[in-house]
Amino acid sequence: MVTTQKVLVARLGDEQWSQLLTCSAGGRGSIVRQTAVRTGTVVVAVSGSPGLVDARVHEAVARATGARSTER
Structure with a gap:
């Protein structure tokens, strides 16, 4: 059995x-x-354990868009 629940994500794009x-x-x-962020024409999708996705989504978006991540 699989259930889904929509959750909030920080505004990243x-x-x-x-x-x-x-x-x-x-x-x-x-x-x-599962989290997906669109910035312009770039879409970043990150999937995994909730804690790791929350911790790494900012870095993934920054890398995909060529921006520097300011969070550590």
């Missing part, structure tokens, strides 16, 4: 979107966060 996917089967479960 012209458009942004994020969701949490909760997957469960056989009594086991996992949560994956």
